[in-house]
Amino acid sequence: MRKGIGQWMGSLLETIMVPILSIALGLLVGTLFILVAGADPVEAYSALFRAVAGSPRAIGETLVATTPLIFTGLAVALAFRCGLFNIGVEGQYMVALLASALAGYYLHLPRGIHALVTLAAGALAGAIWAAIVGILKAYRGVHEVINSIMLNYIALYFTHYLLMYYFREPSNRAAATPYILETARLTSGLIPGSRLHTGIFIALAAAFFVWFFLWKTPAGYEIRAVGHSPGAAEYAGINVKKNIILAMVLSGALSGLAGAVQTQGVMFKFYEQMGFIGYGFDGIAVALLGRNHPMGVIFGALLFGALTQGSGSMQAVAGVPKTVVWIVQGTVVFFVAAENIFKYLRRRRVKAEVKTA
Numbered sequence: 001m002r003k004g005i006g007q008w009m010g011s012l013l014e015t016i017m018v019p020i021l022s023i024a025l026g027l028l029v030g031t032l033f034i035l036v037a038g039a040d041p042v043e044a045y046s047a048l049f050r051a052v053a054g055s056p057r058a059i060g061e062t063l064v065a066t067t068p069l070i071f072t073g074l075a076v077a078l079a080f081r082c083g084l085f086n087i088g089v090e091g092q093y094m095v096a097l098l099a100s101a102l103a104g105y106y107l108h109l110p111r112g113i114h115a116l117v118t119l120a121a122g123a124l125a126g127a128i129w130a131a132i133v134g135i136l137k138a139y140r141g142v143h144e145v146i147n148s149i150m151l152n153y154i155a156l157y158f159t160h161y162l163l164m165y166y167f168r169e170p171s172n173r174a175a176a177t178p179y180i181l182e183t184a185r186l187t188s189g190l191i192p193g194s195r196l197h198t199g200i201f202i203a204l205a206a207a208f209f210v211w212f213f214l215w216k217t218p219a220g221y222e223i224r225a226v227g228h229s230p231g232a233a234e235y236a237g238i239n240v241k242k243n244i245i246l247a248m249v250l251s252g253a254l255s256g257l258a259g260a261v262q263t264q265g266v267m268f269k270f271y272e273q274m275g276f277i278g279y280g281f282d283g284i285a286v287a288l289l290g291r292n293h294p295m296g297v298i299f300g301a302l303l304f305g306a307l308t309q310g311s312g313s314m315q316a317v318a319g320v321p322k323t324v325v326w327i328v329q330g331t332v333v334f335f336v337a338a339e340n341i342f343k344y345l346r347r348r349r350v351k352a353e354v355k356t357a
Contacts, residue, residue: 019289019296019336023303026332033324044318051313052306060194064266066305068093070203071258072283073290073297074210075251079144080292081214082247083227088133088148089255090280091155092126094273096259098159099125101270102167104180104263114183119202119260126256127249129155134248138241144248152280156273163272175272186265197265206254207294213250214294223247255280285333304329 031041052062072089079086103121107114129151136142169178188197214220225233226243234240258279263270286304290296311325 022332022335026328029331030328039318039320044314044320047313047317048310051310056191057193060191060196062309065309066301067199067203068258068279069301072279073286075254076283076287077292079251081227082223086251088151091152092129092252092255093259093280094155095129096122096126096256098270100260100263101177104184105178111183118184122260123253123256127253130248130252134245138244177270179268199261199265211294288336
């Protein structure tokens with residue numbers, strides 16, 4: 001009993017320490033590049049802290065930047081649990097932006113109901129876009145990375161085509177749809193002076209749902225079983241194809257919720273996208289940092305949201321190039337992905353202790 005508890009505690013400590021060490025090393029590397037850029041690291045990180053948590057407004061804006069990353073991180077993490085790499089979150093997010101903008105403008109429903117229907121429209125668009133990947137993977141064996149990457153570009157140009165030829169508001173100088181109706185918008189201004197909206201609560205509810213679904217339901221168990229070993233899962237009577245499609249549909253729905261929440265709480269319309277926005281790709285890093293666990297995803301999204309929110313202040317106040325923040329993010333992801341390095345060093349330490357004993 002004690003041995004089992006000790007092993008569990010050791011595993012938990014390792015799970016927590018790897019992201020913490022990765023963040024610390026990322027900040028250390030960032031410090032070196034700040035020095036190379038001729039800036040003061042203390043001033044730079046002070047500016048970062050003030051921009052992220054120096055005032056109620058700063059906290060609100062940080063949470064605004066964190067909200068879509070929670071959704072996209074959850075989307076990637078859920079797919080990972082089924083052994084799938086959903087790199088198409090970016091495209092699913094993009095089609096949801098347009099779908100929610102159209103539902104928010106063209107549907108005329110009572111307040112509350114309209115907001116829920118608009119959320120559902122975004123989730124449905126993302127789910128359908130991801131289902132294409134899941135079906136091709138399940139029935140034709142086509143790798144999901146190839147499919148999802150191509151669908152990202154299809155989503156970019158397809159939404160551009162629909163906007164420019166069918167849904168553009170003529171009175172707008174910039175290519176964009178009309179503003180969504182007030183009845184479709186999320187409640188904003190939760191913190192005075194900031195754009196914080198109720199989407200943050202939807203994101204936290206989504207994290208709870210993913211945790212409950214994966215670890216407390218038979219369907220979630222089947223998805224995780226397929227992720228561990230499709231062959232063993234099939235031998236045990238689990239329908240592998242069905243679970244691949246289900247995992248991709250749920251992952252796409254989470255990506256779609258990210259787009260819908262951004263439309264209903266921040267943008268209020270769909271703008272012409274000249275390139276990828278980045279939330280989907282950042283979601284991969286968030287999921288890696290969070291070890292594909294919903295609770296970890298929340299903290300990973302908070303870190304990346306804080307770095308995104310504070311990068312401009314670091315540049316303006318301390319003269320730190322914005323690329324330094326990207327280097328910090330990349331370094332964190334690198335060390336999380338290189339978890340086996342930490343395991344290797346730990347095994348060497350244990351062997352050395354055994355030899356000297």
